[in-house]
Amino acid sequence: MDLAQDVFRYVEKMPGGNLILTTTDSLFNWAKANSLWYLLFGLKCCAIEMMAAGASRYDLDRLGLMFRASPRQTDLMIVAGTVTAKMAPRIRTLWEQMAEPRYVIAMGSCAITGGAFFYDSYAAIKGVDEVIPVDVYIPGCPPRPEALIEGILKLQEKIKKESLTKR
Amino acid sequence: MTEEKKISREELLATGENIKAQYNFLVFITAVDYPERNVIGMVYHLRSLGNRDTLIIKIDLPREKPEIASVAGIWPAAEWHEREVFDLFGVNFLGHPDLRRILLPPDWEGSPLRKDYTKPGVIKRPETIK
Numbered sequence: 001m002d003l004a005q006d007v008f009r010y011v012e013k014m015p016g017g018n019l020i021l022t023t024t025d026s027l028f029n030w031a032k033a034n035s036l037w038y039l040l041f042g043l044k045c046c047a048i049e050m051m052a053a054g055a056s057r058y059d060l061d062r063l064g065l066m067f068r069a070s071p072r073q074t075d076l077m078i079v080a081g082t083v084t085a086k087m088a089p090r091i092r093t094l095w096e097q098m099a100e101p102r103y104v105i106a107m108g109s110c111a112i113t114g115g116a117f118f119y120d121s122y123a124a125i126k127g128v129d130e131v132i133p134v135d136v137y138i139p140g141c142p143p144r145p146e147a148l149i150e151g152i153l154k155l156q157e158k159i160k161k162e163s164l165t166k167r
Numbered sequence: 168m169t170e171e172k173k174i175s176r177e178e179l180l181a182t183g184e185n186i187k188a189q190y191n192f193l194v195f196i197t198a199v200d201y202p203e204r205n206v207i208g209m210v211y212h213l214r215s216l217g218n219r220d221t222l223i224i225k226i227d228l229p230r231e232k233p234e235i236a237s238v239a240g241i242w243p244a245a246e247w248h249e250r251e252v253f254d255l256f257g258v259n260f261l262g263h264p265d266l267r268r269i270l271l272p273p274d275w276e277g278s279p280l281r282k283d284y285t286k287p288g289v290i291k292r293p294e295t296i297k
Contacts, residue, residue: 086272119292122279123271126290 025163032075032101033156034064039074039094044081046108046142053145063152071097076155077132078148082110082117083125095132103159105151106134109141116141169221176209176226176235183241190215190222193242196249198256200230202282207233207256213242228258237263255280 038060042050054060054067068074071094083091095104106128109115117124128134135158138151174182190213199208204227211224228235237260239246249260250269257278260266268275277284 086270119290119296122284122286122289126288 026160028164029160029162032162033159036063036065036076036103036152036155036159037068037074038065038076038078039071039098040067040069041077041094042080043083043087044110046080046111049142049145050078050080050107050148053148058145058149060149060152063149063156065152071095072099074098075101076103076105078105078107079111079128079132079134080107080142082115083128083131084123085125086123088125088131091128092131101162103135103155104128104132105136105138105148105155107138107140107148107151108143109139112137112139169223171223171225173225173227176228179224179226179238180236180241182224183238186213186222187241189217190220192216193238193244193248194221196238196245196252198252198258198280200256200281202230205230207258207281209235209252209258211238233258234261235259236261237266239263254278257281 042048052058054065060066065076071077075098077091077095077098079091095102106112110117110124111128114121114124114126118126125131136151136155138147140147143151172182192214194212194214196212197210199210201208206227207230209224209226209228211226213222213224214220215222226235233256235258237245237249239249239260240262246264247269249258249263250266252258253260253263253266254268254270254275255278267273271279277286279286
């Protein structure tokens with residue numbers, strides 16, 4: 001797909017008047033959805049699958065996803081692994097340092113509910129959504145890179161439905 | 168060859184000084200909680216890099232006031248291991264250079280690896296789920 005043509009498709013939709021906002025929306029959403037830079041950050045074994053998804057075999061770069069080592073340059077946080085009581089405040093800090101708009105993917109059973117550490121664990125937080133809001137949940141223990149990619153596509157669908165005026 | 172020794176806590180420092188030339192590698196220090204005997208058992212795994220022997224030293228401590236001398240001065244590796252045992256079992260190491268929590272957050276209360284440890288929010292595993 002020719003990217004320049006893709007942009008023009010949205011620009012041509014602009015008949016004028018109050019419709020401008022919605023078309024700006026689609027232009028912005030197109031840009032946001034296709035440049036989801038994610039935080040270079042993994043907590044546990046799911047991070048291995050995340051790395052595999054980022055490496056050349058599954059190649060997240062083709063979806064516009066690149067990892068950045070600073071939360072200030074990222075749009076997406078992939079919480080890959082068990083969230084412990086000690087890590088939770090640090091995750092919260094990282095999330096607060098990310099610039100708006102920001103998105104969170106909870107990857108794997110542990111990040112969703114605590115997973116294998118749900119019972120009898122003094123340290124595991126029962127799901128990262130107790131700490132930060134989550135956009136997409138990806139089940140699996142750990143999810144395969146394909147599952148992560150599907151979650152990212154779902155997130156892109158969600159972003160494309162967003163509007164500047166209401167979030 | 169693996170040898171196991173049970174000693175009292177007063178003998179630890181003297182024993183350590185005696186054997187440190189031979190057992191020059193401290194593999195790990197850990198502890199076991201035995202509530203039925205009212206004991207916290209310290210376990211020291213030592214290894215001799217020269218003749219490849221292993222020595223296991225076991226020491227029983229009273230559960231109410233577990234205190235023992237630090238061996239960080241004999242085997243420097245002991246420092247973090249003792250901090251871990253302090254963190255998770257609440258054993259007090261006398262003469263330790265820097266005794267504070269190592270794994271848990273600094274404001275944590277209690278010793279989670281003791282059998283009677285409870286914390287609000289911890290969900291017990293039901294009998295039906297193995």
